[in-house]
Amino acid sequence: xxxxxxxxxxxxxxxxxxxxxxxxxxxxxxxxxxxxxxxxxxxxxxxxxxxxxxxxxxxxxxxxxxxxxxxxxxxxxxxxxxxxxxxxxxxxxxxxxxxxxxxxxxxxxxxxxxxxxxxxxxxxxxxxxxxxxxxxxxxxxxxxxxxxxxxxxxxxxxxxxxxxxxxxxxxxxxxxxxxxxxxxxxxxxxxxxxxxxxxxxxxxxxxxxxxxxxx
Ligand code: GRF
Numbered sequence: 001x002x003x004x005x006x007x008x009x010x011x012x013x014x015x016x017x018x019x020x021x022x023x024x025x026x027x028x029x030x031x032x033x034x035x036x037x038x039x040x041x042x043x044x045x046x047x048x049x050x051x052x053x054x055x056x057x058x059x060x061x062x063x064x065x066x067x068x069x070x071x072x073x074x075x076x077x078x079x080x081x082x083x084x085x086x087x088x089x090x091x092x093x094x095x096x097x098x099x100x101x102x103x104x105x106x107x108x109x110x111x112x113x114x115x116x117x118x119x120x121x122x123x124x125x126x127x128x129x130x131x132x133x134x135x136x137x138x139x140x141x142x143x144x145x146x147x148x149x150x151x152x153x154x155x156x157x158x159x160x161x162x163x164x165x166x167x168x169x170x171x172x173x174x175x176x177x178x179x180x181x182x183x184x185x186x187x188x189x190x191x192x193x194x195x196x197x198x199x200x201x202x203x204x205x206x207x208x209x210x211x212x213x214x215x
Contacts, residue, residue, distance in 0.1 A: 005026070005032050005033050005034045006032065006033040006034075006085040006086060006185070006189035007033070007034060007036045007082060007083055007084045007085050007086075008022065008033050008034065008035045008036060008084060008085070008086050008087075008088055008185065009035075009036060009037050009038075009039065009078070009079040009082060009084035009086070009087045009088070010022065010035055010037075010038045010039070010047075010051075010087075010088045010089075010090050011038075011039050011040070011041075011075070011087065011088070011089050011090065011092040012038060012039070012040050012045050012047035012048070012090050012091050012092055013040060013041055013042050013045055013091055013092050013093040013094070014042070014045050014046065014047065014091045014093070015045075015046045015047060015091065016038075016045065016046055016047020016048075016050045016051070016090065016091065017091075017174060017178065018090035018091060018111055018177055018178060018181055019035075019038060019047045019050055019051065019090045019091075020047075020050050021177075021178035021179075021181065021182065022035060022088065022090070022181060022182060022185070023035055023050065023051070023054045023056070025182040027054070030182060031182045031185060031186055032186060032189060032190070033086075033185060033186075033189055035051065035054070035056045036056070036057065036082035036083070036084055037056070037057045037058070037059060037078060037079065037081075037082045037084070038051035038056055038057070038058045038059070039058070039059045039060075039061060039075055039078055039079070040058070040059070040060050040061075041060075041061060041062070041063040041071070041092070041093075041094060042060075042063070043060045043062065045060075047090070047091070048060065057082070059078050061074050061075055061078070063094070068094075068097050068099075069097065069099050072096075072097055072099035072100045072103075073099055075100065076099060076100060076103040076104075079103070079104070080103070084104075085107065085189060086104075086107050086108075086109060086185065086188060086189065087100070087104050087107060087108045087109070088108075088109050088110075088181070088185065089108065089109065089110040089111070089143065090111060090181070092110075095147055096108065096143050096145075098145070101143065101144070101145060106142060106195070108142065108143040109140055109141070109142060109143065109153070109181075109184060109185065109188065110140070110141060110142075110143050110148070110150070111138060111139070111140050111177050111180065111181050112124055112138065112139045112140075112141065112148050113125045113138050113170065113173050113174070113177060114127065114128050114136055114137065114138065114139065114173075115128075115135070115136055115137045115138070115139060115155055115157065116139040116141060116148055116149070116152060116155075117148075117149065118133070118136075119131070119136070120147060120148035120149065121147065121148065124136075125166060125169055125170040125173055126166050126170075128160070128169075129160065129164070129166045129169055133160060134159065134160050135157050135158070135159055135160065136157075136158055136160060136169070136173065137155055137156045137157040137158045137173060137176060138155065138156050138158070138173050138176050138177045138180050139152055139154070139155045139180075140152075140153045140154045140155075140180050140181055140183075140184035141153060142195070142200070151195055151197075151198055151199065151200045152200060153184040153187060153188065153193060153200050153202075154180045154183050154184040154187070155180070156176035156177075156179065156180045158172050158173050158176055187202060191203075191208075192204075192207075192208065
């Protein structure tokens with residue numbers, strides 16, 4: 001892994017517990033990264049307060065219903081200003097468009113509360129619970145134009161218990177999200193992922209040392 005911590009831009013819309021886990025893992029050194037800026041489309045997103053409490057720069061860019069491109073251009077300007085290496089969507093409740101995707105090709109990650117490609121879209125936990133699956137979980141993936149369908153980097157499985165409610169299940173999935181996101185960020189920042197079509201190959205440390213970095 002490179003010694004320099006990678007710079008993250010995090011996009012949120014709400015409570016920001018995934019952001020908090022990323023901030024905590026950066027602070028403890030589990031994640032070789034730093035959060036440079038947190039951007040929210042909602043002014044009252046609690047994640048903005050979490051960021052400020054950690055001394056991280058925040059931006060509220062009010063959502064413009066009829067001007068997604070304009071919103072994304074503003075976000076890209078901020079993200080570029082901080083020279084971010086990766087953009088992490090963490091409870092960002094908007095579908096990413098071409099302006100953001102083209103500004104950070106292969107550099108935008110998202111976390112989803114189900115084992116994709118099952119239960120994409122909103123309320124992945126409820127969809128899985130209502131379907132009656134016995135195992136669900138969470139997925140960190142690269143963002144592509146198709147919602148929740150980008151190549152998978154990390155998944156964590158969570159068993160559905162007989163006495164689970166939608167809420168108890170969602171809480172256990174969230175615990176795994178907090179672990180999975182930092183794992184995926186570390187892998188991407190340390191260049192240990194190789195994308196071949198839909199498959200993301202995770203290179204071991206051995207694979208890395210076999211690699212001639214000048215190639
Ligand atoms: C998480 O369940 C995440 O998977 C989904 O939105 C939720 C955000 O939670 N994309 P938080 O804001 O990180 O607490």
